[in-house]
Amino acid sequence: MKLLEERIVADAIVGEGDVLKVGSFLNQNIDIDLLDACANEFYRLFKDEGITKVLTIEASGIAAATLTALKFGVPVAFAKKSATSNVVGAVYCAEAYSYTHKKNNNILLPCSYLTDSDKVLIIDDFLARGAALNAMITICEAAGAKVAGVGILVEKTYQGGGDAVRKKGIKLESLARVASLDVENGVTFAK
Amino acid sequence: MKLLEERIVADAIVGEGDVLKVGSFLNQNIDIDLLDACANEFYRLFKDEGITKVLTIEASGIAAATLTALKFGVPVAFAKKSATSNVVGAVYCAEAYSYTHKKNNNILLPCSYLTDSDKVLIIDDFLARGAALNAMITICEAAGAKVAGVGILVEKTYQGGGDAVRKKGIKLESLARVASLDVENGVTFAK
Numbered sequence: 583m584k585l586l587e588e589r590i591v592a593d594a595i596v597g598e599g600d601v602l603k604v605g606s607f608l609n610q611n612i613d614i615d616l617l618d619a620c621a622n623e624f625y626r627l628f629k630d631e632g633i634t635k636v637l638t639i640e641a642s643g644i645a646a647a648t649l650t651a652l653k654f655g656v657p658v659a660f661a662k663k664s665a666t667s668n669v670v671g672a673v674y675c676a677e678a679y680s681y682t683h684k685k686n687n688n689i690l691l692p693c694s695y696l697t698d699s700d701k702v703l704i705i706d707d708f709l710a711r712g713a714a715l716n717a718m719i720t721i722c723e724a725a726g727a728k729v730a731g732v733g734i735l736v737e738k739t740y741q742g743g744g745d746a747v748r749k750k751g752i753k754l755e756s757l758a759r760v761a762s763l764d765v766e767n768g769v770t771f772a773k
Numbered sequence: 774m775k776l777l778e779e780r781i782v783a784d785a786i787v788g789e790g791d792v793l794k795v796g797s798f799l800n801q802n803i804d805i806d807l808l809d810a811c812a813n814e815f816y817r818l819f820k821d822e823g824i825t826k827v828l829t830i831e832a833s834g835i836a837a838a839t840l841t842a843l844k845f846g847v848p849v850a851f852a853k854k855s856a857t858s859n860v861v862g863a864v865y866c867a868e869a870y871s872y873t874h875k876k877n878n879n880i881l882l883p884c885s886y887l888t889d890s891d892k893v894l895i896i897d898d899f900l901a902r903g904a905a906l907n908a909m910i911t912i913c914e915a916a917g918a919k920v921a922g923v924g925i926l927v928e929k930t931y932q933g934g935g936d937a938v939r940k941k942g943i944k945l946e947s948l949a950r951v952a953s954l955d956v957e958n959g960v961t962f963a964k
Contacts, residue, residue: 611850611886614842641831641851648836649843651805658836659802695802 583623583757586735587771589616596763600738608735609642609707620757621649624705624733627755628654631730633703635659635696637722639678639689639714646735647705654703659696661689661718674724678717681710689717698726709734709756712743719747736760739772774814774948777926778962780807787954791929799926800833800898811948812840815896815924818946819845822921824894826850826887828913830869830880830905837926838896845894850887852880852909865915869908872901880908889917900925900947903934910938927951930963 586608595603607613624646636658638647644660651658663680664687672693679686696702704718715732722729729752737744737756747754759772777799786794798804815837827849829838835851842849854871855878863884871878887893895909906923913920920943928935928947938945950963 605883606885610853610883611848612839612842613848614839614846617839618843641835641853644832644835645839645849648803648805648808648839651803652809652840652843655805657802657804660832662801662832692796692801694797 583620585616585619586758589613590736590758590760590769594769596765596768598765600763602736602738602760602763602769604707604736612645617646618649620646620735621653623757624650624703624755625653628703628731628733628753631703631753632701633730635700635702635727636705637661637691637696637702637718638705639663639718642708643706646707650703650705650733659691661691661721663687663689674721676717676720676724678713680713689714689721691721693725696722696725696727700725700727701730702727703730704732705734706732707735709737709743709754710741712741712746715743715747719750719752731755733757738763774811776807776810777949780804781927781949781951781960785960787956787959789956791954793927793929793951793954793960795898795927803836808837809840811837811926812844814948815841815894815946816844819894819922819924819944822894822944823892824921826891826893826918827896828852828882828887828893828909829896830854830909833899834897837898837924841894841896841924850882852882852912854878854880865912867908867911867915869904871904880905880912882912884916887913887916887918891916891918892921893918894921895923896925897923898926900928900934900945901932903932903937906934906938910941910943922946924948929954 636651639661673690732754734756736758761772762770827842830852923945925947927949952963953961
């Protein structure tokens with residue numbers, strides 16, 4: 583999506599160690615008009631898939647997933663990264679390694695929030711190696727729900743997580759596809 | 774708000790130890806029409822306050838804050854509960870005790886996400902003793918920003934956090950005001 587790619591060029595910060603910071607407009611501090619345009623684009627891309635549920639993972643996926651769910655008029659659920667007193671009883675659980683936090687997370691979703699008749703649109707802000715995304719797909723499979731689509735704001739195509747999921751036959755669309763990151767030369771997008 | 778109170782009566786689970794679970798429709802799994810109606814109500818209540826920014830805290834406040842920001846057409850930011858590689862440089866920091874997680878959290882917001890010209894609407898899902906809310910107010914004060922309002926989905930009025938903030942002269946509105954919780958008799962709302 584041109585609007586998102588242009589904003590990344592203008593305002594994202596490229597750091598050492600393959601770091602792309604979009605916190606000032608897309609993530610921790612959100613330009614609501616930009617994110618709303620992204621949600622509209624997800625609706626356009628997946629509106630024929632019969633979506634009954636939007637699924638994401640806390641915390642930075644929640645804003646995009648919520649606006650997307652509003653467009654579809656379906657519920658949104660988010661998997662949690664730790665067990666709390668609010669997550670008890672029967673839960674789906676899958677392991678995801680977080681490269682940001684440098685540890686394994688068990689992501690958790692109460693079983694009652696997903697059924698075998700759901701057609702799920704998974705939404706997340708970033709996709710690199712795909713650890714969080716694959717954990718969400720595992721949870722959908724455990725529930726017998728169909729992954730009807732995956733919508734990502736920013737994909738690092740060179741890390742391969744997206745293509746691995748596409749090879750499973752899952753429709754995955756990213757609004758900005760980053761082909762390379764360089765502290766001096768900035769961001770290059772995939773064509 | 775009658776719609777929210779009725780839904781709490783119908784679907785919330787009251788547990789031992791003053792626990793009110795709304796995860797199935799308001800929090801981890803979200804009825805998007807209900808949350809959108811709540812966001813419209815926040816807009817009605819605060820539309821004359823000149824709001825320039827919506828502020829919340831991860832994770833369960835993000836969905837409500839995002840939909841509310843959409844109504845106002847202003848950016849939304851969320852404070853984080855832990856430092857990650859995405860939160861570096863100058864940050865505002867305030868301490869908040871989490872009764873859910875039973876530990877002290879330092880909540881963090883990069884300084885650049887809040888300015889002394891901002892009129893902030895703080896949004897959160899729950900208000901009990903007010904630890905998270907007071908930490909967000911502290912961050913606004915540190916930034917020199919004005920707390921122009923506080924919007925809460927569910928307030929436990931008997932725990933006093935809300936009234937303590939109202940006494941500071943801050944306009945605080947809760948859409949459901951729980952006066953008592955009882956495993957046998959359920960929820961009673963304040964009049």
